[in-house]
Amino acid sequence: MSIELGDNRYGKAEVRLFTVTRDGARHELTDLNVSIALSGEFEATHLTGDNAQVLPTDTQKNTVYAFAKEHGVGQIEAFGLLLARHFVTSHGPTRQARVHIAEYGWARLQLPAGAAPHSFARTGPEVRTAEVIITRDADPVVISGISGLVLLNSTGSEFHGFATDRYTTLPETTDRVLATEVSARWRHQPGRDQVDWRTSFDETRRHLLEAFAETHSLSLQQTLYAMGERVLQQRAEIAEVRLVLPNRHHLLVDLRPFGLSNDNEVFYPSDRPHGLIEGTVRRTGVAESDLAW
Secondary structure, eight states: OOOOOOOOOBOOOOEEEEEEEEETTEEEEEEEEEEEEEEESOHHHHHTOOOTTOOOHHHHHHHHHHHHHHHOOOSHHHHHHHHHHHHHHHOTTEEEEEEEEEEEEEEEEEETTEEEEEEEEEEEEEEEEEEEEEETTSOOEEEEEEEEEEEEESSSBOBOSOOOOTTOOOOOBSSOOEEEEEEEEEEEOTTOOSOOHHHHHHHHHHHHHHHHHHOOBSSHHHHHHHHHHHHHHHOTTEEEEEEEEEEOOEEEOOOGGGTOOOSSOOEEEOOSSOEEEEEEEEOTTOOOOOSOO
């Protein structure tokens, strides 16, 4: 029997980084979770326990903190590019570096006299994300994203004409609540590593929301495509959009036992089980990525 080592990588996961930028009395916050994964010439540590080529994960963690001080954080895509390039160019055995960053939002408190200069509140479960992949002798791959974005249309959604069999009990409907928690990731065009990341993220998020609100939905699949299509129509720097949309069912409560009607007014929000709709919308001619992103 022949045995060999397959693909492998290692790194430091979930490095928590919080920074305060102090401009007089007015402060700015960044709140990040940074994960690093390196791959390359690391066979020896697996096969013989020889660690000569291994850059300790503790060193990777320290690099995150040092770079935050030396370079600032700025936009998370730019910070990820800075870190990934450093590991590929400074450590010979490393052939590829992946940096994944999640950014947690904070909003300045609003006081009667105006915005508080140094008091904040978390903005909720919505998280901005970025993943950067730097491979020697290849274009950078930059994937921006968002997770935890909960959206709901109280009408304008139908679901009917679906396949049935002897186990089908779901009634058809021409008016339902459509709710989901959006996880979206969008891959930037190859070679685009000088993008205005803040504007690109804000505008992409806006187009996702507008497409959700403006689409009269006959299925959540149709809504998914409309959201991805809108982004690609409006943002030239993006090559493809991948969306994961769980269907957060809102079940109409049967009030007839109490002598009451229910004209789409009283629902039971059910978190599980839920439908799960996934799909990628890409530009024609853009090669399907072989990356597990």
